[in-house]
Amino acid sequence: MNIYIIGAATTKFGELWGVSPRTLAHQAVSNALADADITTKEIEALFVGNMLSGMLGGQEHLGAFFAEELGITAPAFKVEGACASGGLALHNAVNSVLSGQYKTVVVLGVEKMTDHKPEDVATALMGAGSEGERLSGATFPGLYAIIARAHMEKYKTTERDLASVAVKNHYHASLNPNAQFHSPVTIEQVLKSSCVADPLKLLDCSPISDGAAAVIITSKPSTVNQKHVEIIASVAATDTLGLAQRGSLTELHATKEAGLGAFKKAGIKPSDIDVAEVHDCFTIAEILAMEDIGFYKKGEAASAITRGETMLGKSQHLVVNPSGGLKGCGHPVGATGVKQVVELFDQLLGRAQIRQVSHAKIGLAHNVGGSGATATVHILKTI
Amino acid sequence: MNIYIIGAATTKFGELWGVSPRTLAHQAVSNALADADITTKEIEALFVGNMLSGMLGGQEHLGAFFAEELGITAPAFKVEGACASGGLALHNAVNSVLSGQYKTVVVLGVEKMTDHKPEDVATALMGAGSEGERLSGATFPGLYAIIARAHMEKYKTTERDLASVAVKNHYHASLNPNAQFHSPVTIEQVLKSSCVADPLKLLDCSPISDGAAAVIITSKPSTVNQKHVEIIASVAATDTLGLAQRGSLTELHATKEAGLGAFKKAGIKPSDIDVAEVHDCFTIAEILAMEDIGFYKKGEAASAITRGETMLGKSQHLVVNPSGGLKGCGHPVGATGVKQVVELFDQLLGRAQIRQVSHAKIGLAHNVGGSGATATVHILKTI
Numbered sequence: 001m002n003i004y005i006i007g008a009a010t011t012k013f014g015e016l017w018g019v020s021p022r023t024l025a026h027q028a029v030s031n032a033l034a035d036a037d038i039t040t041k042e043i044e045a046l047f048v049g050n051m052l053s054g055m056l057g058g059q060e061h062l063g064a065f066f067a068e069e070l071g072i073t074a075p076a077f078k079v080e081g082a083c084a085s086g087g088l089a090l091h092n093a094v095n096s097v098l099s100g101q102y103k104t105v106v107v108l109g110v111e112k113m114t115d116h117k118p119e120d121v122a123t124a125l126m127g128a129g130s131e132g133e134r135l136s137g138a139t140f141p142g143l144y145a146i147i148a149r150a151h152m153e154k155y156k157t158t159e160r161d162l163a164s165v166a167v168k169n170h171y172h173a174s175l176n177p178n179a180q181f182h183s184p185v186t187i188e189q190v191l192k193s194s195c196v197a198d199p200l201k202l203l204d205c206s207p208i209s210d211g212a213a214a215v216i217i218t219s220k221p222s223t224v225n226q227k228h229v230e231i232i233a234s235v236a237a238t239d240t241l242g243l244a245q246r247g248s249l250t251e252l253h254a255t256k257e258a259g260l261g262a263f264k265k266a267g268i269k270p271s272d273i274d275v276a277e278v279h280d281c282f283t284i285a286e287i288l289a290m291e292d293i294g295f296y297k298k299g300e301a302a303s304a305i306t307r308g309e310t311m312l313g314k315s316q317h318l319v320v321n322p323s324g325g326l327k328g329c330g331h332p333v334g335a336t337g338v339k340q341v342v343e344l345f346d347q348l349l350g351r352a353q354i355r356q357v358s359h360a361k362i363g364l365a366h367n368v369g370g371s372g373a374t375a376t377v378h379i380l381k382t383i
Numbered sequence: 384m385n386i387y388i389i390g391a392a393t394t395k396f397g398e399l400w401g402v403s404p405r406t407l408a409h410q411a412v413s414n415a416l417a418d419a420d421i422t423t424k425e426i427e428a429l430f431v432g433n434m435l436s437g438m439l440g441g442q443e444h445l446g447a448f449f450a451e452e453l454g455i456t457a458p459a460f461k462v463e464g465a466c467a468s469g470g471l472a473l474h475n476a477v478n479s480v481l482s483g484q485y486k487t488v489v490v491l492g493v494e495k496m497t498d499h500k501p502e503d504v505a506t507a508l509m510g511a512g513s514e515g516e517r518l519s520g521a522t523f524p525g526l527y528a529i530i531a532r533a534h535m536e537k538y539k540t541t542e543r544d545l546a547s548v549a550v551k552n553h554y555h556a557s558l559n560p561n562a563q564f565h566s567p568v569t570i571e572q573v574l575k576s577s578c579v580a581d582p583l584k585l586l587d588c589s590p591i592s593d594g595a596a597a598v599i600i601t602s603k604p605s606t607v608n609q610k611h612v613e614i615i616a617s618v619a620a621t622d623t624l625g626l627a628q629r630g631s632l633t634e635l636h637a638t639k640e641a642g643l644g645a646f647k648k649a650g651i652k653p654s655d656i657d658v659a660e661v662h663d664c665f666t667i668a669e670i671l672a673m674e675d676i677g678f679y680k681k682g683e684a685a686s687a688i689t690r691g692e693t694m695l696g697k698s699q700h701l702v703v704n705p706s707g708g709l710k711g712c713g714h715p716v717g718a719t720g721v722k723q724v725v726e727l728f729d730q731l732l733g734r735a736q737i738r739q740v741s742h743a744k745i746g747l748a749h750n751v752g753g754s755g756a757t758a759t760v761h762i763l764k765t766i
Binding site: 046051054055058059060061062063064065067068072073074075076077078079080081082088091092094095096097098099100101123124126127128129130131134234235236237238239240241242245369370373374 | 429434437438441442443444445446447448450451455456457458459460461462463464465471474475477478479480481482483484506507509510511512513514517617618619620621622623624625628752753756757
């Protein structure tokens with residue numbers, strides 16, 4: 001059985017003070033349904049990716065919560081896996097359609113983070129980490145700083161290399177009307193931004209964001225002419241929750257495993273990918289992703305990114321994070337994994353406007369939970 | 384493709400002050416694996432049903448969290464749908480096996496509630512309700528009291544009828560070594576217990592509990608002789624989150640829909656069921672379930688229960704909640720939907736000891752989230 005995406009949409013990402021989670025969800029799903037040219041009546045299940053609603057807002061039972069808001073009377077589920085909640089929701093949705101239980105389903109990723117005090121958000125986000133990390137007062141910038149330091153020591157990665165990721169992704173975001181940030185930044189601006197967790201500076205970190213994204217997937221497009229993109233691989237993988245339990249600090253094992261599994265399932269190799277949305281919650285994370293997915297050998301991604309090899313307009317082949325990534329487009333955690341797929345859908349349909357990757361035929365989305373305990377890889381292909 | 388349960392286990396349910404969620408999960412899963420006579424190496428995915436860990440304990444990312452504890456390196460997901468989290472986790476697990484993506488998976492339901500102040504637990508549980516209900520200070524006993532009043536007015540259901548459910552389920556629990564309560568209660572004791580939300584008294588309400596339950600499901604038992612039970616239907620349904628938005632207060636539409644769907648899928652009718660575990664979070668909820676699933680016509684379940692028609696030793700056919708139900712066995716919310724299936728597995732294998740339902744061949748599990756916004760029905764059959 002083949003699985004197709006027939007509609008996709010994202011809200012604007014950013015500090016959306018005046019917009020509720022309901023409204024965000026409504027905007028994303030309504031626009032995705034309109035994009036697919038179908039109504040809620042054709043929706044047989046709703047999968048919601050969200051991490052923080054319970055901890056920050058006291059609202060759980062989000063499947064039914066958003067189903068009611070959206071006028072969907074079908075079975076509804078919330079799937080949670082920290083910042084990979086969106087990717088995991090999509091993975092479970094794909095499996096449920098493959099099972100034959102449902103034909104057409106919506107995957108909604110949604111998160112509202114800016115209504116809360118930053119320290120409360122930081123504490124809630126640590127719900128993605130291990131008990132040892134949480135109780136010892138670690139933060140995610142701190143955990144990724146440890147990874148960055150280890151990578152810098154082992155592979156001579158520099159702070160300028162890290163900054164290059166931010167420069168590229170802020171440039172891409174400046175081309176994306178839905179992105180949180182629209183101002184390009186320079187290497188010097190990144191290097192001079194305030195230190196968050198050495199060596200990570202403010203501009204090495206993805207922001208606190210609000211936003212929602214939705215995709216409609218189906219086993220059977222309603223018409224031959226209905227635009228669609230095929231999901232040719234959907235793979236999830238798991239590693240230990242805590243950094244201290246891992247064999248290596250310079251690679252994410254779950255990313256490697258999900259990537260290998262996805263390429264095997266799709267019957268292609270990393271060099272076949274034209275456009276990728278990878279999980280750059282911190283600049284170091286994009287460097288890890290590029291290596292662990294297999295786009296570059298270990299230790300070679302940083303300089304390649306610094307040379308502009310994955311930047312729109314400069315890349316000869318693979319463009320990475322044309323949406324702006326988590327870094328530039330924003331990172332409403334439960335929405336991120338779905339937004340990545342929305343971006344790929346737009347790219348593969350050739351409708352990404354000024355940030356269009358020319359000749360994009362095969363795309364890859366890579367979503368990570370916590371400091372790498374969960375990873376999902378989805379591969380999409382135009383037909 | 385057929386889906387089989389090959390192993391199942393539950394921890395003791397109760398106020399387990401000295402036991403962590405990790406330990407609970409470990410006990411349930413280890414025993415389920417031993418029951419199936421397999422090791423974690425054969426597990427290809429882990430589905431965790433849990434509602435409150437984030438809100439009460441600050442720990443999310445529970446798929447990876449419990450995978451690490453259990454030594455499972457496979458993809459891991461948390462599925463949440465309030466008190467139906469266990470049923471929804473099982474439903475998604477069934478679909479994922481049907482999809483061919485995974486062959487053998489574990490479904491773990493787990494909840495730790497007694498480490499927290501009761502008022503904090505009550506507040507967190509309202510995360511299952513609508514915003515209107517939450518913000519107006521409603522509680523679940525209060526919401527089910529409204530349902531009970533409406534049912535009493537419409538169908539002449541009495542407080543003694545409600546009490547009969549508690550009497551039956553406490554009697555069943557007294558036969559279950561894993562149950563939270565082991566003392567039978569009388570009608571008079573229920574009626575004289577302190578009022579929680581009129582007409583519901585303390586002994587009309589399920590308790591705050593700790594516990595975990597696990598089932599191993601597979602598309603292919605490893606040997607012909609491996610004990611197994613088939614899941615012949617797995618159906619979920621959704622209704623509005625809030626009571627005020629519903630057409631009726633005396634039935635749960637999601638239960639009706641899930642029940643109808645499950646009977647259709649299984650190709651059987653309610654009278655074919657020998658043993659059922661239904662969602663009796665409050666005594667009125669079992670009466671609703673008996674009617675909405677179709678075991679009795681509307682308005683006829685209460686008197687039938689009062690006559691003992693569904694009680695072990697008295698029933699001529701259908702026995703309901705032989706485990707003691709949520710009322711007597713306990714209600715660690717994320718674990719409940721999985722524990723129901725563990726009980727059915729034991730019953731259908733004829734190993735339920737002194738609470739064995741004679742000639743149990745077909746069983747039904749019914750799990751509800753909130754005041755009825757989510758419902759799942761699973762039907763199991765011996766082979």
